[in-house]
Amino acid sequence: MAATRSSSRSRSRSRPRASSSGRKPSRSNSKSTPAKSTSKQPKIVSSSYVLDEATKSRLALWKYHSGTYTPVDVQMNKFWESCVTFLPLWLAPNLVTLLGSLLVLSTTFLMVYHDPLFLGICPSPYILLGAAGHFTYMTLDAIDGKQARRTSTSSPLGQLFDHGCDAFITNIVGLMCNVCLGYGSGGWSVGNVILNFNVFFLAQWEEYHTGTLNTNNGYFGLTEGQLAQIATMISCAVDRGMWSLVVPGFGMEAKYVLLVPMTVITCSLAVQSTIRVLFTTRQSKIPKADYGVKEFDRFTAVLQLVPQYSMYAIGIWLTSSDLYKTLPVPIFMLWGTSCTFYTTQIIVSQMSKSQIDYFGPLTTVVGPMFLAAAFFNGVYDFGKARVTEGHVLGLWAVVLLAQYAYFVSGVCLDLSSHLGIKVFTIPYKK
Numbered sequence: 001m002a003a004t005r006s007s008s009r010s011r012s013r014s015r016p017r018a019s020s021s022g023r024k025p026s027r028s029n030s031k032s033t034p035a036k037s038t039s040k041q042p043k044i045v046s047s048s049y050v051l052d053e054a055t056k057s058r059l060a061l062w063k064y065h066s067g068t069y070t071p072v073d074v075q076m077n078k079f080w081e082s083c084v085t086f087l088p089l090w091l092a093p094n095l096v097t098l099l100g101s102l103l104v105l106s107t108t109f110l111m112v113y114h115d116p117l118f119l120g121i122c123p124s125p126y127i128l129l130g131a132a133g134h135f136t137y138m139t140l141d142a143i144d145g146k147q148a149r150r151t152s153t154s155s156p157l158g159q160l161f162d163h164g165c166d167a168f169i170t171n172i173v174g175l176m177c178n179v180c181l182g183y184g185s186g187g188w189s190v191g192n193v194i195l196n197f198n199v200f201f202l203a204q205w206e207e208y209h210t211g212t213l214n215t216n217n218g219y220f221g222l223t224e225g226q227l228a229q230i231a232t233m234i235s236c237a238v239d240r241g242m243w244s245l246v247v248p249g250f251g252m253e254a255k256y257v258l259l260v261p262m263t264v265i266t267c268s269l270a271v272q273s274t275i276r277v278l279f280t281t282r283q284s285k286i287p288k289a290d291y292g293v294k295e296f297d298r299f300t301a302v303l304q305l306v307p308q309y310s311m312y313a314i315g316i317w318l319t320s321s322d323l324y325k326t327l328p329v330p331i332f333m334l335w336g337t338s339c340t341f342y343t344t345q346i347i348v349s350q351m352s353k354s355q356i357d358y359f360g361p362l363t364t365v366v367g368p369m370f371l372a373a374a375f376f377n378g379v380y381d382f383g384k385a386r387v388t389e390g391h392v393l394g395l396w397a398v399v400l401l402a403q404y405a406y407f408v409s410g411v412c413l414d415l416s417s418h419l420g421i422k423v424f425t426i427p428y429k430k
Contacts, residue, residue: 050407051348059156095425101168104172104176111129122180130180160415174193182243199222200343214273214276217268345407
C-alpha cells in the first residue's frame with residue numbers, strides 16, 4: 001500500500017489532544033503561530049519569487065484546525081512525546097522533517113536499485129531497512145511540530161514545509177510498496193498509489209473549503225495506514241511467498257486481494273471528504289473574516305479536482321506504454337511529482353486563503369504529461385525528426401522539475417523572508 005499518511009503523520013495529520021503538560025499533539029498546529037522574540041530584529045526585505053505581499057500576509061496569519069483522532073493516534077502520541085525529548089534544542093524543526101524525508105529517499109533508492117522493475121525480488125535486508133526508514137520517517141514527521149514548541153520556533157512555514165514533504169513522500173512510499181509486493185510495471189503499480197495519494201489530496205482540498213483537516217474516519221486513517229504498510233513490508237522480508245498464494249474465493253494472489261480492503265477504506269474516506277465539501281459542512285466552520293479570496297461555490301470546487309484526476313487517468317495510460325514496462329521508475333517518479341506539485345499548490349492556496357489556480361496546472365503540468373504519454377503510446381511521432389522516447393522523457397523531466405523546484409524554493413524563500421526566520425536553522429540563545 002502506498003503511504004498517504006502521507007501519509008502520511010504529516011503535520012497535516014491530526015494529533016491527539018495534549019497531555020497534562022499542555023503541549024498540543026498536532027504537528028500542524030505546533031507550527032501555526034510565528035515565534036515571538038524580544039530581541040531587536042533587523043529590517044528584512046521580503047522576497048516575492050512566487051507569493052505577492054497580500055498572499056504572504058494572509059499566509060502568515062494562518063491557523064490550524066484539526067479533525068478527529070483515532071485510538072491509535074492517542075496511543076502513538078505517548079511514544080512521540082517521549083521521542084522528542086532526545087532531540088537537541090539547537091535542531092530546527094524543519095531540519096527534522098527534512099532528515100526524515102531524506103532517510104526514506106535513501107532506503108527507497110536501495111530497494112529500487114535491486115528491483116527496478118517491481119518484480120518482488122529485492123533482498124530481504126533492504127526491505128527491512130526500508131521498513132525501518134519508513135517507521136523513522138513516521139516518527140520524525142510526528143515530532144517535528146513538538147520540537148517547534150520546545151524551541152519556540154512555531155510558524156506557518158513549518159506547516160507548509162511539512163505538508164510539502166508529506167505530499168512528495170506519499171509517492172515514494174508507494175514506490176517502496178511496489179518493490180516489496182512485486183506489482184510489476186503495469187497498472188497495479190500506479191493504481192496502488194492513486195488510492196492512497198487521493199486521500200491525502202482530498203484532505204487538503206477539504207481543508208481549503210471547510211477549514212478543518214480530516215485524515216481519518218475516527219477509527220482508521222493515516223497513522224493506521226502507515227503502520228499497515230510497515231507491517232506489510234516486514235512480512236515481505238520474512239516470507240514474500242505468502243503474498244503470491246492464490247486466495248480461495250478471489251482467484252487472485254494475496255497481494256492483489258490486499259487492495260480490496262484498501263480500496264474500500266480509501267474510497268470511503270474520499271467520499272466522506274467530497275460530501276463534506278459539496279453538501280454538508282462546506283464553509284460553515286470558517287469565520288467570514290478568514291475567507292480571504294477563496295472561492296467556495298460547488299462548481300468551482302469540482303473544477304479544482306480536474307487537474308489531479310486528469311493526472312490519475314494519464315498515469316494509468318502511461319503504464320500501457322512499452323517504455324513504462326522497461327523503465328517504470330523514471331516515469332513513475334515524474335508522474336508522482338506532477339501529482340505532488342498540484343497538491344502543494346492546493347496547500348499554499350489553502351493556507352494563504354487564496355484562489356486555487358486550476359487552469360494553469362492543466363497547461364503547465366497536465367499538458368506536458370499528456371503529450372509524453374501520447375508519444376510513448378504511439379499516438380503521434382515527429383516524422384523524420386530523430387526524436388526518441390528518451391528525448392521526450394528528458395524534456396518532460398526538465399519542464400516539470402524546473403517548475404516544481406522554482407515553486408517550492410520560491411515559496412519557502414518568500415515566506416521565510418516575510419516572517420524574518422530561517423528555513424533550516426533557529427536563532428542561537430545565549
